[in-house]
Amino acid sequence: MDSWVIVLAALLLPLAVLLRNVSSRRRRLPPGPPALPLFGNLLWLRHSAADVEPLLLQLFKKYGSVVTLRVGSRLSIFVADRHLAHAALIGAGARLADRPQAATSTLLGVSDNIITRANYGSMWRLLRRNLVSQTLHPSRVDQFAPSRVWVRRVLMEKLRESGGDAPDVMKAFQYTMFCLLVLMCFGERLDEPAVRAIEKAERAWLIYISRKMSVFFFFPCITKHLFRGRLEAADVLRRRQRELFVPLIEARREYKRRASQGNLPARETTFEHSYVDTLLDVKIAEEGDRSLTDDEIVTLCSEFLNAGTDTTSTGLQWIMAELVKNPTVQAKLYNEIKATCGDDDEVLERNVRDKENKMPYLNAVVKEGLRKHPPGHFVLPHKAAEDMDVGGYLIPKGATVNFMVAEMGRDEKEWEKAMEFIPERFLPGGHDASVDMHGTKGIKMMPFGVGRRICAGLNIAMIHLEYFVGSMVMEFEWKEAEGHEVDFAEKREFTTVMAKPLRPRLVPRRS
Template structure:
């Protein structure tokens, strides 16, 4: 156990008894209007958060207990900062959609300042001109349907990668998650750098990305508490991050420079392995008008590429695994989906095209039901209040961090019939999910992509990929449960919420 945690645990023994009587609630003037929550220890934070050091309770389970006790909006103190968690869909709509830009900002990341980095990436940039420029570039130049068609060769190639890898084991039980995740990563690498890389290089990039992401999410939270002190106590962690960043740069920069040369020479390259358009191409063209019209630095491009790979890989592969697990567990649903696919495509086509997938209502229902019951992220990325605002009769003070409990909304028993059952028919005419709008513009019933001004830029792209790959995996194989190794829907929190016991299935080829 780190020195910091030992000191913090020792503090817990003494400090709460000295302060709870005086500071036990949210009472007192303006503070009394804060959403309800557990008592807090001044300078350190809410007792329930501090006690996690000793009890190691999962954060989501802890929040569910607090929601049950205090209601659908809860406030916690993390050090000197106020964090608010919202589990009610009506309050979420009021805050994120009706509230306009009030919650369109992001909280700062203390570790970034310690590392000397700026926040010029889409998920972390403050609500302002840089964020608008970067997001507009991603949406219009890479994720727009007119551009998406340019990536069709990459999707077809990845489809073949998936099929070939899944066929390798014959009908023996197959660990599907590794194949799905690798294939999604191949696709995003191809789209990002415009080049089809060999498996060794893809695995190296994948390992570098995952090592960096896991270290940041598991080891860097301590810098949110007294960074002036913790940067000395945990200097080794900062050095570790520097090393992981250097490794990432060594892998990414040659690929970025290769794309510079590609653009410089008018796009002449191997048409078999090189895409005519890539995400890096768009980043090389960006100028920041508020900063002297300068181009992005190499380090900024590397971080944007890293963001692109992380955002598109884990979320999509996690959603695919959950959906395929449900189809394994529910063979009647799988066969109904297969019947729709066969009726639309027959057996002559090499694959289910995106155009075909768009015209399959049951396929879309299966994907939506997977996202409702198993959203890859059980929380959206945190928002920051740009001003004092009122939600549900409570004050959200300026600077507070606000998060929204996505899974709670999609599994709300008052909104959905039998919410913990997998029922795609609910999204067909006459079902309780008919006409649901995942953008939440008119009302929130489920929000797997977030809602409001910081809604996921890749929403349409992600839906297209999920429909395309689910359709093709069901068309190629019958996914069957393994006797003695049944599907287990227990959850585990990593970067996304994954299956605690990864999916294993017996795959029976449907086509020769």
Template sequence: MEVSWLLVLLLLCVSFLIIKSKAQYQRLPPGPLAVPFFGNLLWLPQTSSNIESILHDLHTHYGPIISLRMGSRLLIFISDRHLAHSALITYGATFASRPTQTAIREILTVNYHTISSAKYGSLWRLLRRNLAGEFLHPSRVKFFSLARKWTTDLLKEKLSCCKITNDNAIIETFQFSMFSLLIYMCFGKRLEEDYVKQIKSAERDSLLYNGRKLNIFACMPMVTKHLYRKRWKTALNLRKRLKGILLPLIEARRELNEKIREGNSRNEHKILEYCYVDTLLDIRLPDEGGRSLIDDELIALCSEFLIAGTDTTSTTLEWIMAELVKNQQVQLRLWDEIKLVLSNNNSEDIEEGMLEKMPYLKAVVLEALRRHPPVHLLLHHAVTEDFTLGGYVIPKEAWVSINVANIGMDKEVWDNPTEFKPERFLEGGEGVDVDITGTKEIKMMPFGAGRRICSGLGIAMLHLEYFVANLVKEFEWKGIEGDEVDFAEKAEFTVVMKKPLRAHLVQRK
């Protein structure tokens, strides 16, 4: 009897806490019932592998802005383009910071010293300006034209080896080629294939393990860090392995720069005059006594550059080529445009300056980014003060994420949004005036928007247009009889094709 009464009393206390919690946060965005201390963790783990499906159901039930609780953490999800514009553009400074992630900052960000993780402030401005304003400035991007030409040749060579591709040949070729290009740009040196594969393997193993196994540390990190010591140790060992591979490349570049300052010159044709590591070695942190970046910070920033630029580009390339295989009339029109530009320029090769004369090429890329954004949920933003959005209170330090995929499929903006139709971005189409930065209005935002917009937006568009044009110029991409293109999605670091693209590649004459 005493045990029964104790259980009743416990239930009454829990109910009181739930009611009190609900009253305290009644102005929060709506969402499912959250239990104190646990939040929605009592039911979410059963279906957490398909978070997008969960969010879709919740948005359908509660509206375009919803809230979830993961332990003590409050997450806000937005799927409306007007609310997204208010948060990221109109009141961008309030939503421009990043959440605190105490449990994993040692491994992933070296105390938030990366562009994607840094708090909104002077450090973030310095790191972002170095990448977007210096290294990836349009005037400097041309320095890497030979590296892009080399990557194109690499793509052609590898794809020519398999006229009818196996299950993973296309996406693996895209990933390897883009990763090789980014390594070249990052460290200023063209590496042998085995070395590239070592780096790629170390990066991916660390990334996937951290994404799948470290989420547990989001809830009560001081406790879970001890309960799951093996996971923590494995994550540290994976990071140590990556450091052992990347640090020699950084040291080699440092030594090369010292020799140049002493009057020596580069004597290898595979060495670039300018690379990302050069800019990082020159950085001084004024808020930290003017010190240089330490080795772990250099590795974190290089790793961020490689991963962010490789998976997003290779994933989007696969989606584009899948759509061209499925929609042969689109591929034919693009091929006609390419032939015309080559003929008008009396050239056999696609040069980067020709891309601006290919409006249909740009339309194909934009339509793919609208229909298949490589990332469906933006990295979480953190508000710097209590803020009212859409009639609801967003508390300070709440985690806010925007659903990019939903915004790009808004029926109020896009006619038949599930259809792949590049013509919508040409004259007379509903997307002809779209600004993908979202400054004036958000209709699609594959690169995010506002202060935290992707630092590599410009070069990402250049790479996509340049490599798509060359892939279509070199090969006719055909479907394989009895093996239809499957557009089902699977969430990894990016949203990839669940069934990798297979195609019959015919060398063009």
């Protein structure tokens, strides 16, 4: 009997190896340029990993809509095809819902216990559920209506201060969005110097991380010594965040203590609810029901501010630039707002929160802006939890997978006149009226991502964009200023912004 087992094994083993090799050849990695072990692709000798998009556009033309790159020892796969994106993000479900660990997190000791970076598991579910069911719940969004009214007033004052003579409106957008998100985060309406300090600290951190830390993708055990100065500079920026945030967190602790005693401060600048309030109540059951540390709360507050400020202000800039360049669209939008709201700002606020959407053209203008100019040209990277097959390609366990948001939204094969600004495509009866930005049934555009890691702030982001676009069109006629013609060239910062900042001529519509 033992002899027969040995003979049978000797016959079957070569066959199993042969079948495995055939299977491996069939399940091949997506194509990509030549690479060396440990170092990665040779093209990194000429290109920067921090500005990979122009390089990818060339590689897609050569290799097709799925490309493999190796950055150091990390395998990264980039997908520009909407059908493959749907198969991966919707079809694969939890198998592609993890996040790759950033080298900088380990090197800087920054916690990955935040919604955008945590792996798909209990911690991520706890934090996301807390955000969605509390601060982003429709009832809370309604509670923050006075904050939007206040920020609208601040924005109009900033735009009027320019005298209408070709102001750099992006600065006004960024500041006012920080005002709004700081208030929602910390529950306090801060004065301008305090908001400016937070804005400066957050922007410095984001830009430094995105521009200076890519060297640690390669041999981090070595580069952490070669570029120690960069780590020290990043640590200084991180400490500055803590200096600004911890006193505000402590203030909310005191507020909650006094609230429990029925002794609330009678100050109109203090709001009843804040994101920090919810974080102070979070308990991590898997770790002995512990509370979040101050460092974890600082990181979560930073995430909240960055997710809602840079993306929204960038979206506003691109949409207003398109309205400057397309005065007929702007006039049509103004007529809809005027017919619906008259001169009543409160009606505008109520209508953009109305599920029936009484201003369809405003909604269409915002969607068209996000299609043609998504603030993020990539979604945040995903990580394969196991070997998987997508479109006949092997996505090995541990590989980083990213998706080309801008390429999908501008695909000439999927969108008629893709590079023209045509909001009518999203109106009832329009060719793309049924496009679902959640991507459940199919993906045509995904400015907020899709699937299990879709942006939790999608709904409130649309409210903010519609409210502030509508407010600015209600207040001013936006025209092209001589010598400051609109240029749609792009520049990569934390988001993809206009390389030449928008400087319009603002003509007041009312006194």
